[in-house]
Amino acid sequence: MIEFDGISKRFPDGTLAVDNFSLRLPSREITVFVGSSGSGKTTLLRMINRMVEPTSGRILIDDEDVAQLNPVTLRRRIGYVMQNSGLLPHRTVLQNIATVPLLNRVPRAEAVARARELMDTVGLDAAFANRYPAELSGGQQQRVGVARGLAVNPNILLMDEPFGAVDPIVRRELQEELLRLQQELAKTIVFVTHDIDEAFLLGDHVTILARGGQIAQHGTPDEILSNPASEFVADFIGADRGRRALTLRESNGRTLVVDGTGRIAGVLGAETATGPVSVGAGGRDEHLGEITLGTEAAEAPHEVAPAVNDAPTASGVPEVDTPR
Ligand SMILES: Nc1ncnc2c1ncn2[C@@H]1O[C@H](COP(=O)(O)OP(=O)(O)OP(=O)(O)O)[C@@H](O)[C@H]1O
Incomplete structure (x- = not known):
């Protein structure tokens, strides 16, 4: 379980990105943080693996305060996947996936074998193993990003708009793939998006955030959809549209x-x-x-895949341990 306990973050320029945020995220489930730009989603995510340090409050992972843990060690045992995959451009697919295990001193042959296995897990053809990221499509790059996030077999996977920069059809494929993977792997996943459809599709629990990391509503998709807590939420989820x-x-x-x-x-x-x-x-x-x-639904002429919003947001500088 990940627990935010009265977490605040004020950046040096005075911006209060997160104001007294408390929430428990259950293990082995997907919790989605969704909100408009600047609501503090990324800041919250990055405080879990100490890429951002809170100004006050505590974050506990299985009752252990992350502030007591070495940040580099912590980051190497938590998977992190971001928009634009964050792959190292001068390394092949296999090398990218194996990077963090190698940093963790996993023997090379083992790390490479595991990387090949993970390519299969995320649905990447083995023929791509020696390609460089620029030789892959956006969707394939994101699959490598997910494989890399899983490479250290983390219990926790942080995903920051991981499918934000691919076209709607590929995005849909990646979302389905993630749900399939999660059935097998049962990780504790924290997923950030500004797309409410994606949030409802993926989240076992959804946290709708307003400015300053204020929780506008937290619940299962059903709970939120059937009973929006406020006009803000109703408007955000487009309940009337x-x-x-x-x-x-x-x-x-x-x-x-x-x-x-x-x-x-x-x-x-x-x-x-x-x-x-x-x-x-x-x-x-x-x-x-x-x-x-009814059975007619399957025949309904207008059954379509949910709309997705693939507008990119600014994020994603390729690095290994401390992206962006
Ligand atoms: N390093 C920083 N220095 C100063 N302010 C920052 C910094 N990082 C984020 N902020 C500010 O903190 C607030 C929350 O930012 P954050 O990136 O967490 O929001 P977000 O919900 O993830 O937004 P987006 O969807 O655009 O990525 C914003 O007002 C942002 O400008």
């Missing part, structure tokens, strides 16, 4: 669920609720709340 603004329409004796864009989102089962309802990003069935999709 687009695909989440659902209404019911009778057609040929069936009750269709129609989203705000006019698309058929599904067909209601006989015993389900009436009136407007909200659903999630559509990535996990449990986010569909009370709605039962």
